[in-house]
Amino acid sequence: MLNSDQTEIDLPPTHSESESVFSDCGVKKDLQHLSREERRRRRRATAKYRTAHATRERIRVEAFNMAFAELRKLLPTLPPDKKLSKIEILRLAICYISYLNHVLDV
Numbered sequence: 739m740l741n742s743d744q745t746e747i748d749l750p751p752t753h754s755e756s757e758s759v760f761s762d763c764g765v766k767k768d769l770q771h772l773s774r775e776e777r778r779r780r781r782r783a784t785a786k787y788r789t790a791h792a793t794r795e796r797i798r799v800e801a802f803n804m805a806f807a808e809l810r811k812l813l814p815t816l817p818p819d820k821k822l823s824k825i826e827i828l829r830l831a832i833c834y835i836s837y838l839n840h841v842l843d844v
Contacts, residue, residue: 806824813830815822822830 806827809831810822810827813822813827813834815830
């Protein structure tokens with residue numbers, strides 16, 4: 739759109755202008771040797787990688803949370819069903835292990 743003090747329409751940068759911007763940061767240099775089809779495949783692989791990574795991360799977090807739940811079951815608290823944060827579970831586990839170690843030493 740034109741403002742009263744503008745003489746031209748503001749357009750997004752052309753393809754060649756955006757290439758020169760990217761060439762300054764090294765992006766274009768890395769992709770210059772790739773054909774158009776290779777660049778497309780690389781983009782698709784990136785999307786597949788993100789999906790696979792998200793799945794692996796979800797499985798890792800679930801296993802992590804299950805391990806905390808199992809550790810929580812082994813720790814004595816009053817009341818027994820009290821909700822504890824992960825840091826509280828770890829700190830309580832440290833104290834409980836120290837207590838058990840002390841009991842064994844006596």
